[in-house]
Amino acid sequence: MIQVRLLTPEDLSLMKGELIAEITSLLSKGHYQKPILTNEEVQHLLGVSSGTIRSYRIQGILPYSKIGQVLYYQYEDIKNLIIDKRIQSTSPEVDMRIA
Numbered sequence: 001m002i003q004v005r006l007l008t009p010e011d012l013s014l015m016k017g018e019l020i021a022e023i024t025s026l027l028s029k030g031h032y033q034k035p036i037l038t039n040e041e042v043q044h045l046l047g048v049s050s051g052t053i054r055s056y057r058i059q060g061i062l063p064y065s066k067i068g069q070v071l072y073y074q075y076e077d078i079k080n081l082i083i084d085k086r087i088q089s090t091s092p093e094v095d096m097r098i099a
Contacts, residue, residue, distance in 0.1 A: 039071045042078060056081075 037045065042053055042062075056062035057071075062081055065072045 033075050035075050037073045037075055037078065039073075042073050045078060046082075 039053060043050055057064055062073065063077050
């Protein structure tokens, strides 16, 4: 026999609170990233100046879109920039411990 349980308004309210708490927790831990970023957000994300971002644009390192006077960047392009610029350690003797 199938057991059926009806949800009460109190059950729904409790579930709503739990969902909001979980979403808030995920957002605060950086698990969500906007797909489109502004110039200022890219500066903050990479920890560089507006001049560096401008240089990346001029050199063709960082693709962008411009709508009106606002510049936009795709998060995936920022991620790919970091991956492309990754430098592998060439010395196996490097001691990575912090003294």
